[in-house]
Amino acid sequence: MDLHTAQLLTSPEGERALTLATGLPDPDSLGAGERMRREFAPELAAAALSQMGLRRRARAKLGPRADLLLWTSDGVEQATRASVSAWRARRLVSAGITTVLDIGCGAGADALAFLDAGLSVTGVEIDPATALLARHNLSTADAGADDPPGPAAAGGPRRPGPRAVVIAGDGVELAPGLIRGATGRVCVYLDPARRTARGRSWRVEDLSPGWPFVEAQLQADHATCVKLGPGFPRELLPDDVAAIWVSDHGDLVECGLWHLPGDGAPDAPDPDAPGGTGRIAVPASRSAVLLPSGVQAWADPGAPDFEVRAPGRYLYEPDPAVSRAGASRALAIQPPVTGSSGTRQPGGAPAHVWRLAPGVGYLSSDEPIVTPLATTFEVLEVIDHHMPALRAWVKAHRIGTLEIKKRAVEIDPAALRKKLRPKGPNVATLLLTPTTNGLSALVVQRLRDTPRNTLS
Structure with missing residues (x-):
């Protein structure tokens, strides 16, 4: 945007053009352009209508407040x-x-x-x-x-x-x-x-x-x-x-x-x-x-990495910020708890958590931990990861809605889903990841209940 256009948009005439553009049902239509040009110079009409599209994009980040602001595409x-x-x-x-x-x-x-x-x-x-x-x-x-000035501090100016x-x-x-x-x-x-x-x-x-x-x-x-x-x-x-x-x-x-x-x-x-x-x-x-x-x-830079073992009953997908920070070990920490008498007691011993393969972000355990740091899944089944076996499993279980997740595997989930041809009334989540036994396909479901061991 050049300075002249910015000056037009921030002028009283620009405010009037923006108000009219905001009320149009379809600012992207040819009719909207014709309506705006009947009232304003072509340059201002185009700039005001362009702001409608920018505000629509900005709404995803700032909500309704975006409609009060002026934007550039880079902004x-x-x-x-x-x-x-x-x-x-x-x-x-x-x-x-x-x-x-x-x-x-x-x-x-x-x-x-x-x-x-x-x-x-x-x-x-x-x-x-x-x-x-x-x-x-x-x-x-x-x-x-x-x-006006802000409120006074207690007893102060x-x-x-x-x-x-x-x-x-x-x-x-x-x-x-x-x-x-x-x-x-x-x-x-x-x-x-x-x-x-x-x-x-x-x-x-x-x-x-x-x-x-x-x-x-x-x-x-x-x-x-x-x-x-x-x-x-x-x-x-x-x-x-x-x-x-x-x-x-x-x-x-x-x-x-x-x-x-x-x-x-x-x-x-x-x-x-x-x-x-x-x-x-x-x-x-x-x-x-x-x-x-x-x-x-x-992150604890001095802590050893997790041991590597085969998948347990539960699987954890750390939040991407946790993974990027190298803070996945915090998933295993048990916080202090408040007893029935209101007294604080130390947290329990760290939960036993391990990796599925070296360098793979997925973690696992045999006892459930509810943590804000990861999405928790229960492992229902481990199946053959080859295409014929996967397709047969999807067909046999009448899976119509199939979520595919993967880590450290060169697979396009959308392309794989298309090849598996899901059809039926049932829903499943399939997770593909390296494990101690090589590439594995795990059928999992998200845990939505709260087990006793809670990390908050």
């Missing part, structure tokens, strides 16, 4: 899910942060979450058009520069309300001065763009701001939080910062790097947390956070 693609942005903002508040310097703020989706949490935000965006959209979007927040400023400029050049001039405890937030003229890129050298700048912020005296793609190369992660992989409703969405120096960094352990600690960002740690529950599981 929608890079926007963080609202639940993840809110989680991050809450963590910064609990760390004592009062001001966020959002370098490369894009359309301002994360900045809105910071404002919602009561944090002041200075956003910097190198593209003037996107900066103008971000300024408009932050003006829709309940908190802003013109809001009234606290100034959070403020939002968006600057069009190069964040790398402006960052030193903005950090020096910030009031309160500041955190630099970075969500490096991962797009080039060729489209979306996963190459580290294509990040903007560049990786050397990101590394420098993570070594600075101020707090820094960096949002990266979940597949960012582990070998490039700095050893002395916390890396947290985040999943939302089972989808792996990001890897965050956290540097929270000073007395404000919360580090009180929570024995209830899987892995033995509830710290937000322990330096040099690797952990997983599962939303919406907020459960955090920690």
Whole structure:
């Protein structure tokens, strides 16, 4: 989007065009275009109708709030899910942060979450058009520069309300001065763009701001939080910062790097947390956070890997964030329990859990464990994995709805399902994985009841 189009959309005439476009039953139709051009110049009509499609895409991440905002295509693609942005903002508040310097703020989706949490935000965006959209979007927040002061602390003066400023400029050049001039405890937030003229890129050298700048912020005296793609190369992660992989409703969405120096960094352990600690960002740690529950599981780099055995009665598919963080061992930890008298008692001995094959993510046990860190299945049957045997099993059991899951196997589940020709009233889940006996096909069902051994 060019600056002129952004100026049109943020003008009073643009607001009127957006209102009309919002009320059209089919903004993508030829009739909608004709209707808009009767009222507005062709350029504004097209821009307003384009926003309808962008808002529809953004709704999947931000919900109804997306309809109040202005977007670019890149801005929608890079926007963080609202639940993840809110989680991050809450963590910064609990760390004592009062001001966020959002370098490369894009359309301002994360900045809105910071404002919602009561944090002041200075956003910097190198593209003037996107900066103008971000300024408009932050003006829709309940908190802003013109809001009244916040409530007074008990017995103290009234606290100034959070403020939002968006600057069009190069964040790398402006960052030193903005950090020096910030009031309160500041955190630099970075969500490096991962797009080039060729489209979306996963190459580290294509990040903007560049990786050397990101590394420098993570070594600075101020707090820094960096949002990266979940597949960012582990070998490039700095050893002395916390890396947290985040999943939302089972989808792996990001890897965050956290540097929270000073007395404000919360580090009180929570024995209830899987892995033995509830710290937000322990330096040099690797952990997983599962939303919406907020459960955090920690990797133990000194622990030996699981033993390898044949499948037991139960099978566990760790949440992808848990797997990526290397925190699968936390599944076996039994938390403290509260007795009938209300007294806290130590957790039980670690559950006996093992892998099905070296390097395979699936875990197994003979006793059930309900854990927020994994999906639990009961193994019903182990069958021959060859095509004729699988097809015969599906036919004999009249399977019409067949879910196929796999790990470390070069199989296309959709293509395999088509070849098996499922037909009938019954439902089944088939899991293909290497085991100690080679490739195996396991018939499993998800556990929906709560066994006695519960990890929470």
